[in-house]
Amino acid sequence: MTSTITPPTDVVGEETQMLRPVRTLPDVADPDVVRAVRRDAQKHLGMSELGAKAMSTMWANPGEVLPQISSPHRMRITGGDLLYIQAPAWTARLVPDPANPRIASSYAYQLAFREDADQAIRFERITPAQPMTPAELQTSAASQKDLVKQLNDSIAKTCKANEPYPPIAEQGIMDAPFGVMTQFNFSDGGNPIAVPVVREGSTRVSYGLEYLGLTAEDVLFRMPASTRPLRSLISDVNGVVQSPAETVRLEDLAKARVATVQFILIVGFHPDQGDTPDLAAAVKAKVAQEHINTKNNWKPSDRDATMADDCLASALNAGVVSADEHRWLSGDMSRDTAAKLGFGTYTEDRFLELVYLFATPEPKVHRAIRQPIAFVLARDNVRSGVQVRRTSKLPLAVELTVRELRFGDSGAAIDRIAKVLAGGANIAGKHVARPTSRTVEQLEEQAQAELDERKDTTPGPAGIELALRALYHGAYHGAFHIPRNDLGARSDRRPVHHVLQDMLGTPSGILQLGRIVENGRAGTPPVTIDEHGITVLAADGNPAPLTNEVIRYQLYPRGAATNEKTSDPVAAARKVMLEHMRDTCNAFSDFKMADGGRGGAEGLSADVAEQLIRQLTSMKEDADTWFRNGLKHAAMAELAAMSKPEHHADEESDEADVAAFPETQDGAS
Structure with a gap:
């Protein structure tokens, strides 16, 4: 008679879950096989000596890897084929992504650190990864300490933001993570290191390292240094597995379940045409498509932050911005350094520069910003071209802007500010220009001249710049809010950029926008002024604060005449119609810019x-x-x-x- 031993089960609600059985771990691999893997990785994949050495020791069974090196598997993505090998790897040798896109909106940036911040938590972020060899990427960190700080920060935030289900402690790491060999260079002269960096599955690996009791310093330096730490880990896990079942805790079993993982190592990219995109861009596209083009999307802020970084990197590569400008705009430059380099005379300058980059139709800039978005959002089974509109690019500029505020637990307030900035930035339109050095008084005078000359509601360049500067400070201090719909017929449903347009339609509104800028630069909330620019006093004798309710319902209410000489209802209707026609024309200007300026019906399905x-x-x-x-x-x-x-x-x-x-x-x- 044959007996069958069934694994233990847990009952959760009405679901019966079978726990993953635990098994003893294999010993460290035969050195001869490891050397063969190292040799073939250099010969067939073009890996560097440092990368091939690290790659050869990461596998639990390198003999399974050896035949794949000369004939790797292929994985189709938009634009070409990724080459990869897959086998069980030691989780202790995998490095979660220090720049994990899942927490992109929670990154710590130099711009957010105050000068008196604790040096123990400050660090400079690593640079974006670039191709080094056909099978490797490289990046740079300020120092080994900075890299350890960033990785520890990333692991902690990743585990806090997402909890895998089924629990890893019960099932181990189920879906195979994938990554790429990456060399870290250090600006302070430290010796470079090469490690397998996880690009998809950082959450799973981060939890695995937590159960194994390993830190960022362990996986970056201690575990790769020799086989001794790995042998010790194998011995500890096998000791647990071979202990009496009734004496073993779930935490101990979890360590055995996560010790190894099926891992996909990307070892190259074959583009469909030419030599673009490169390996770095292809890996980014694969990671993004795992989340953006499936039902399991990232949070909008995380998606926007990741996409915005790609757009800025594209602008850098295209020569649209310099290396220092890239660091400033991405938030990787402190305020003091930016001031020394001449960036950002005023606090709102960075916001205006970003709005210009992401909104201008100037061909060189537009192509650089558009390319990463179109590449990631393209789908093989869709024939029509990807439409990248101005309204979809401006949230990326806003996400870059609010990085200067992302410090601590103020997420809700930052999200509110971001929504207001994104809504108001639409005032830029296709006539947006680079920010100038004009004073507030000069902007007011020129905006007034534009008002006297214009024949519709379209603001001029000076008015747009004044409004954007006021928007930055007004959003921060709560003077502008997104539309509300909870007051019935009294609800003011105007988008923020329409409120700004109405303010630019009156001389008093222009003065009020200028005062918002002046108050904001002084670090104080905006106050209300009259049509002569004199501060209005409240009943208590103090300046009357300027609030969203005052702007929308008292000073510039919905439907109030702005620059019209008649209250004729037909003329009012004509004004609304012209506004919508202008928005339509702006949308079609985006359509015409599609596909490198060849927008049209070509490529569309019938x-x-x-x-x-x-x-x-x-x-x-x-x-x-x-x-x-x-x-x-x-x-x-x-x-x-x-x-x-x-x-x-x-x-x-x-x-x-x-x-x-x-x-x-x-x-x-």
């Missing part, structure tokens, strides 16, 4: 192209109807004026409004 034609035809018909109604209204107004000679008809022509419509190829407006 049904998508036909739907686009129907929408455009409907828009044309609506515009023609508006135009005819406008002419009728103008004619009626003229007849009414002729019948009353004591009154003068409004001399302002409809031609200014009609000119706001883009003329189509068949001449219809």
Whole structure:
């Protein structure tokens, strides 16, 4: 009679879960096999000597790896094939990603550290990884201590942000992580090291290291230094496995379950065409597609932070920004260093520079910013081109901006500020320009001149710059909020950028925006001023604070005339219509910039192209109807004026409004 021994089970609710059985670990590999792996990695994969040495000792069974080196597996991604080998690896030899994208919005940046911050927690972040050999990447850290601090910070935040299910203590690391051999160089002259850095699965590996009782310093330096620490770990785990079952704790069994893991090591990339993208970009794309193109998305802030870093790196490679500008804009430069290098005369300068980079249609800048987004979001099974719009790029600029605030546990407040900045930054439009050195008084004067000359609600360059500077400080101090819908008919649902446009539509609004900037630079909340620029006093004799309610419901309420000489409802409707037409034109300017400036119906599927034609035809018909109604209204107004000679008809022509419509190829407006 044959007996079957079933593994122990746990019952959770109505689910019965089978725990992963524990087994003794193999001994350290035969040195001859390790040397063979090292030799073949250099010969067939082009690895450096340092990288091949580290790679050869990470496997629990290097004999399983040896035949794969000369004929690696292939993994398809957008743009080419990743080459990889897969086998059981020692978890103690794997290094979680110090720049784990899952916690991208929680990174610690130099810009956020105050000068009196404890030096024990300050560190300079590693640089973005770049290709070194066909099978390796390289990056740079300020020192070994800085690298250890960043990795410890990443592991702690990763474990706090995400808890795997089923629990790793019960099932071990189930899904195979993947990574790439990476060489760390040190700016202080320390000897470089090479380790396998996990690029997908850092959460699983971080929990595994926690159960094994290993720190960042252990996996970076102690474990790779010799076989002695690994032999000690194997002995401890096997001692647990061979102990009587009733004496073993779950924590001890967890150590046995996580000691080894199936690991995918990426060892190269074969692009479909040419030599781009390179290995670093291909790995990033694979990591992003694991989260963005599946049902298990990252948080929006983490996704935006990761994408924003890729866009800035692309701008650096394209020569759009310098190396120092890249560090400043990414948040990896302290305020003191930035001031010494001449960056950021005012605190809001960095925000304005980022808005320009991510919103401008200037071809060189637009292509550099667009390329990483389009590459990651592309899908093989979609024929139509990826549309990268200005409204989808501005949140990336905002995420880079709020890095200067990400210190401590103020996530909710930062998220509120980010939403306001993203909503208000849309005022930039396609006419956004680089920030200037004009004073607040000069911006006010030029914004007033633009107001006197303009014939629609579109603000000019000076007005846009003034509004963006005020937006930065107003968002921080709570003077601007996103629209609310909880007051019924009284709810002001205007987007933040429409509120800014309405403020730019009056002389008093321009002065108020200037005062917000002045107050913000002085580090004080904004105060209310009257139409002459004089501070309004509250009942207690102190300056009246400027709040979102005061702006939206008292000073610049919804529907109030801004730069109009009539309360004619038809004219008011025409104003709204022109605003929407301008937004539509801006959207189509993004469409035309797609595919390197060759935007159009090429590459679209037939049904998508036909739907686009129907929408455009409907828009044309609506515009023609508006135009005819406008002419009728103008004619009626003229007849009414002729019948009353004591009154003068409004001399302002409809031609200014009609000119706001883009003329189509068949001449219809």
